[in-house]
Amino acid sequence: MRKLSIATAVMCLSAFSMNLSAQTFTMVDETLPSPENEPAPVHPVPSKRQLMWNETEFYAFFHYGMNTYTNKEWGNGGEDPNTFAPTKVPNPRQWLTAVKAAGMKGGIAVVKHHDGFCLWPTATTTHNVTSSSNANAKQTNIPDSFAVAARDLGMKYGFYVSPWDRNSQYWGDGTSNYTNKVFLPQCVELAKFGDDQFEMWFDGATGGDQGYHGGAWEARSISNATTYYDVPNLRDTVHAISPNCVMWGVGDEARWIGNEQGWAGETNWAMGSGEYGSETGWYWKAGESDAKATSAGWFWHSGESPKSAAELFKIYLETVGRNATLILNFPPDKSGELPATDVKVLQELGTMMANRLGTDLAPQAKLTVSEERANGATRNYAIRNITDQDKDTYWATNDGTTTATITMEWDAVRDLYYVSLMEYIRLGQRVKSFTIETSTDGEHWTKCPATTTTIGYKRIIPLCGTTGSYRPVKARLLRITITDSKACPTLHTVSVY
Amino acid sequence: MxxxxxxxxxxxxxxxxxxxxxxxxxxxxxxxxxxxxxxxxxxxxxxxxxxxxxxxxxxxxxxxxxxxxxxxxxxxxxxxxxxxxxxxxxxxxxxxxxxxxxxxxxxxxxxxxxxxxxxxxxxxxxxxxxxxxxxxxxxxxxxxxxxxxxxxxxxxxxxxxxxxxxxxxxxxxxxxxxxxxxxxxxxxxxxxxxxxxxxxxxxxxDNSLPRYSLSNYPVNFDKGQAYTRTDRRFTKISVTGAGSSAQTISFGTQTVYRDLTQTHFISAKAGDVLTVKLSQSGVWMSGYVYVDWGNDGKFTPLLNGKVPADGSDLVSFTHIDGYNSKGAATNGNNVSNGVITCPSFTIPQGTPSGVYRMRCKVDWNCADAGGNVASDNTLIANGGGVVDLLLNVHDDEVKISSNQLNGDVLNTDSTTLVSRLIPYGKSHTILMAPAPGFTYKGIVLRHGYNLDGERFVRDNMQWTTDTIAASRFREDNTFTIPASYVNGEVRIEGLFDIGTGVQSPASQALSKEGTAVVTDERCYDLSGRFLTSSSPKGIYIQNNKKYINN
Incomplete structure (x- = not known):
């Protein structure tokens, strides 16, 4: 190291608090107090906004736009704005009301798909609703009406905006013009529709097909979506306006579950990629499963029909019940509303959800546990915390204990269908495997045949062993044995239905 | 420096x-x-x-x-x-x-x-x-x-x-x-x-390669990394030279990286033109072939414009920035019917005979032999794979020699095999001739390259030793060295011995002490000395068994 003048050295010492004359490093001897005796986090852990996003659990996707009127899934960007001709003023309140009946807590509205047609009066392009000659189109402002309706209904909301824009002359032209002049400003406009948004959805398409591109009709592509769209600063900007808005996909705060069939792995970590995630992933990126509730495409197509409530309930169990969120697509039709058949099946699904998962028997059970963590100054880690309906209290074992047994006992034999477990993921996803057993007498136990590996935010185990059946197991006792965990397990809720 | x-x-x-x-x-x-x-x-x-x-x-x-x-x-x-x-x-x-x-x-x-x-x-x-x-x-x-x-x-x-x-x-x-x-x-x-x-x-x-590496032939991920995708696997390598049949190597797909250098090699001669085909399930992936010509423990890719430069360890690829190693334009979707056909490459004239580390890689748009590490296109995430094997660059003929005591190894014409040239990759028959009073127990074959040097150089196996027991020789004392052993220089050591001593059948235990079974095959005199063929002639009795030394 070069010798310093005294003046410089004093300056550096005061600025950096470094001991420049030290030859070896002297470790700081620092122990932080732990009056509440909380377990150390198992990293990675979710951010506050990721936690809030996870709690949304089940929400809707509404694919609506130019494709609704062209019978396409991907428009090429050359569509005449007059083609967007709703027969009524689009009604997001009807969409959200319908999906709320099914138990959904929010929704994501597509406001610009790959064709580039914007469903709000944006300043970034003339290819938007205001350019249509249709009177209903001119009254259309999906982001605004969607956000207002969601707030009125007490639901969460967010927007899908396609980075790929086959209408824009700038997209993929080898410059930064598209990102700087079109895409980032569009995202800012959308963020400003509400600082309470929970998710912004970016499809990762990087082009390749021919598009209109201002009349050039070229096949364009980009090689690196993250740098082209400047995702880090997109994220920074949106968070500055809407701090709890998770950036999906390329935004790196929530991941695609790896399929569009509506299932996640029974082993599913909130890190890594795909259906199963990775136990060793270094950052939190929980899975979101996007699935179609109807028989045709993501957009509405004539003659389509919805899946049955039973099929949708199975999807729910295999996504929300496997540590993923579920974004279930219901496409509005040309009237700008959800078809009556879709509304009906949503009501049926809501009824089924209420019937099957609406009555939690756990609070009625006597609880015993192999170990409870020592109390802190003002909080405890007692087993009763798992049935108190408070997501901020939790049960835990002492440090070093990575196995545990929780037993629930009712006063009489009951018909049991599902067990739902939720980890206190603010401290990281910890449980690696567990078992569930039932008994009528406390002496003879039957092991649930389902695969019982990870838990995560939520895990719903069908006691009959399969998500496709609704059969009870008769039991007076239910025993949950955590057989392996990265550290002391933490559960905030266990429900039995 | x-x-x-x-x-x-x-x-x-x-x-x-x-x-x-x-x-x-x-x-x-x-x-x-x-x-x-x-x-x-x-x-x-x-x-x-x-x-x-x-x-x-x-x-x-x-x-x-x-x-x-x-x-x-x-x-x-x-x-x-x-x-x-x-x-x-x-x-x-x-x-x-x-x-x-x-x-x-x-x-x-x-x-x-x-x-x-x-x-x-x-x-x-x-x-x-x-x-x-x-x-x-x-x-x-x-x-x-x-x-x-x-x-x-x-x-x-x-x-x-x-x-x-x-x-x-x-x-x-x-x-x-x-x-x-x-x-x-x-x-x-x-x-x-x-x-x-x-x-x-x-x-x-702009240097994508480490300034130094603490291991030979590194990859940009843990070598025990398992596949993270179920839809993509690198499963087979096929190498074809002009006028020769394909040399095909299939391998398991448990891990993304496979080191087959101790079990598989490709034979070729300087000047040969080779075409490598890589079997890969999945699309939008490309193939890359490397040969460490300098045997320096790493693959150094050198490009001259769009094609490999002279001396480049990257010898063939189907896609780097829109072009293959012949300079032809490509979109990088190089998997056709499950096979990536890499452009042919020539083993440079004058390449010394020997073994060279060869790497075949399925990846996306990446010259780095360790695999693509770009955050949006890692080799792991794209379901690529890396396989190392050895390229055996050989001459038409290889040296065979023998050196031992108490006997000779002969050619089939009964001349003494001291040193000669034989065709590469062809079987070769030898005849054992023990000196008077001696017999042979077999031979030790060392074959490959740099036979007097370390067996492994930069983790590349130079030679192998195989022991051939006398029992595998014919009654006329001849043995045919398999063609697969004639993969470089061949050195024979005849194992001649003065005799087998007085032996009892190996299967017989001579005594029992407590519960331990003593399986000493040999016979001893009353002084406890091991008897050999040079011991006094006679009949010996041990534990009620008779042994004859004649």
């Missing part, structure tokens, strides 16, 4: 017109501030739980200037380094923050941050590079926006200085004001103590 000079030279070579930026911690003006950073928003280093965060870093003396046995030089002989106390209260992304006096602007190109990292023994997790910065055209934006996170492709070697390379790219409008080096990407929840990691010689350049 001292390591620092080596680093500089490589840096200049790799810069290709773009000036490298470096921080050696030898001068204070190389940085504006040193502290720590944690991406975890509830970190006590962010919330104020730990207030004097600067105490967790300091510039100190280099703790390890020693010569590395593998490298033969000191990888980091510099005087000062940055020390970081890895606090157990920080998250898995807690690291040393270096604020830069001049921001880094990358433009549109991917560049590479090289960092020397030294971690104590027992600490082997991957490491991470984070960068903080802002857009140049947003004056209102803080410089604290996290611009990138790049995980090292594999664990580093504990107790040594490692050169870790992080590929970085940003939007052209971004400038980086701080770098954060995270030395321990594991969760600290089970830690009861902290440790000190050391950081040095940070350099931003």
């Amino acid at each position: 001292k390591a620092k000079h080596i680093l500089l030279a490589i840096s200049l070579l790799g810069s290709a017109g773009l000036q490298a930026q470096s921080i050696s911690f030898e001068k204070e003006d190389e940085y504006t501030s040193l502290s720590v950073y944690d991406t975890w928003e509830e970190s006590p280093f962010r919330t104020g739980g730990i207030s004097d965060i600067h105490r967790y870093v300091a510039v100190v003396d280099n703790p390890d200037k020693e010569v590395d046995e593998f490298l033969g030089t000191a990888p980091n002989p510099t005087g000062k380094v940055l020390a970081l106390q890895r606090s157990r209260y920080g998250s898995n992304t807690f690291g040393a923050r270096i604020d830069l006096p001049q921001p880094i602007r990358l433009g549109t190109a991917t560049r590479y941050v090289h960092v020397l990292i030294y971690k104590p023994e027992g600490e082997t997790t991957p490491v991470l590079l984070t960068a903080l910065g802002k857009r140049t055209d947003w004056p209102y934006q803080s410089r604290e926006a996290e611009q990138l996170w790049v995980k090292s492709a594999s664990d580093i070697v504990a107790g040594k200085w490692n050169d870790v390379v992080f590929p970085i790219s940003t939007n052209p409008n971004v400038e980086l004001h701080s770098l954060v080096v995270v030395p321990d990407l594991s969760s600290p929840h089970n830690r009861t103590t902290d440790f000190v990691a050391y950081i040095d010689e940070i350099e931003v350049s």
Whole structure:
């Protein structure tokens, strides 16, 4: 190291608090107090906004736009704005009301798909609703009406905006013009529709097909979506306006579950990629499963029909019940509303959800546990915390204990269908495997045949062993044995239905 | 040349017109501030739980200037380094923050941050590079926006200085004001103590290859890495030379990397034109073939424009930046009916006979033999694979020789086999001729290259030894050396012996002592001496069994 003048050295010492004359490093001897005796986090852990996003659990996707009127899934960007001709003023309140009946807590509205047609009066392009000659189109402002309706209904909301824009002359032209002049400003406009948004959805398409591109009709592509769209600063900007808005996909705060069939792995970590995630992933990126509730495409197509409530309930169990969120697509039709058949099946699904998962028997059970963590100054880690309906209290074992047994006992034999477990993921996803057993007498136990590996935010185990059946197991006792965990397990809720 | 000079030279070579930026911690003006950073928003280093965060870093003396046995030089002989106390209260992304006096602007190109990292023994997790910065055209934006996170492709070697390379790219409008080096990407929840990691010689350049490697033929991921995708597998290699049938190697697909160098080699001659086909399930992937012509333990890709330069270890590829190794345009979707056909390449005339490490790789748009590490296109995430095998460059004829005592190894015409040439890859018959009073127990064959040298050079197996027992010889004392053994020079050692002594059948136990069975085959006289054929002739009785020495 070069010798310093005294003046410089004093300056550096005061600025950096470094001991420049030290030859070896002297470790700081620092122990932080732990009056509440909380377990150390198992990293990675979710951010506050990721936690809030996870709690949304089940929400809707509404694919609506130019494709609704062209019978396409991907428009090429050359569509005449007059083609967007709703027969009524689009009604997001009807969409959200319908999906709320099914138990959904929010929704994501597509406001610009790959064709580039914007469903709000944006300043970034003339290819938007205001350019249509249709009177209903001119009254259309999906982001605004969607956000207002969601707030009125007490639901969460967010927007899908396609980075790929086959209408824009700038997209993929080898410059930064598209990102700087079109895409980032569009995202800012959308963020400003509400600082309470929970998710912004970016499809990762990087082009390749021919598009209109201002009349050039070229096949364009980009090689690196993250740098082209400047995702880090997109994220920074949106968070500055809407701090709890998770950036999906390329935004790196929530991941695609790896399929569009509506299932996640029974082993599913909130890190890594795909259906199963990775136990060793270094950052939190929980899975979101996007699935179609109807028989045709993501957009509405004539003659389509919805899946049955039973099929949708199975999807729910295999996504929300496997540590993923579920974004279930219901496409509005040309009237700008959800078809009556879709509304009906949503009501049926809501009824089924209420019937099957609406009555939690756990609070009625006597609880015993192999170990409870020592109390802190003002909080405890007692087993009763798992049935108190408070997501901020939790049960835990002492440090070093990575196995545990929780037993629930009712006063009489009951018909049991599902067990739902939720980890206190603010401290990281910890449980690696567990078992569930039932008994009528406390002496003879039957092991649930389902695969019982990870838990995560939520895990719903069908006691009959399969998500496709609704059969009870008769039991007076239910025993949950955590057989392996990265550290002391933490559960905030266990429900039995 | 001292390591620092080596680093500089490589840096200049790799810069290709773009000036490298470096921080050696030898001068204070190389940085504006040193502290720590944690991406975890509830970190006590962010919330104020730990207030004097600067105490967790300091510039100190280099703790390890020693010569590395593998490298033969000191990888980091510099005087000062940055020390970081890895606090157990920080998250898995807690690291040393270096604020830069001049921001880094990358433009549109991917560049590479090289960092020397030294971690104590027992600490082997991957490491991470984070960068903080802002857009140049947003004056209102803080410089604290996290611009990138790049995980090292594999664990580093504990107790040594490692050169870790992080590929970085940003939007052209971004400038980086701080770098954060995270030395321990594991969760600290089970830690009861902290440790000190050391950081040095940070350099931003265009050089994608490590300035040195602590192992031969590295890959950019752990060699035990399992496939993370179920839809893609690299399953087979087929190599065809002009006028010869294909040499095909199928392999298991448990792991992304397969080292087949001790079991599989491809035979060819200098001047041969080879075509390599790689079987791959999946689409939009490309093939790459490397040969370490210099036997220096690494594959060095050299491009002359769009095609391999003379001497390049990258000899064939189907896609790099829109072109294959013949210079033909391609979109990179090079899998056709499950096969990637790599353009043919020629083994240079004059290539000395010997074994050369050959690597076949399925990847996406990547010249690096270790595999693509770009965050949006890693070899692992794309379901690629890497297989190493040996290329045996041979002459038409190879030398065969014998050398032993107490007998001769003969040619089939009864002339003594001392040294001669025989056709490569063809079986060869020998005849054993023990000296009077001797017999033979078999032969030891050493075959391959550099027979007097180390068996493994740069982890490449040079030769193999096989023992052929007398029982495998014919009654006329001849034996045909299999063609597969004639894969280079062949050296025979005849095993001639003065006799087998007086032996009892191996299956017979001669006595029992307690519960232990003594299986000594041999016979002893009353003095306990082992009897051999040179012992006095006669009949011996031991444990009621008769042995004859005639």
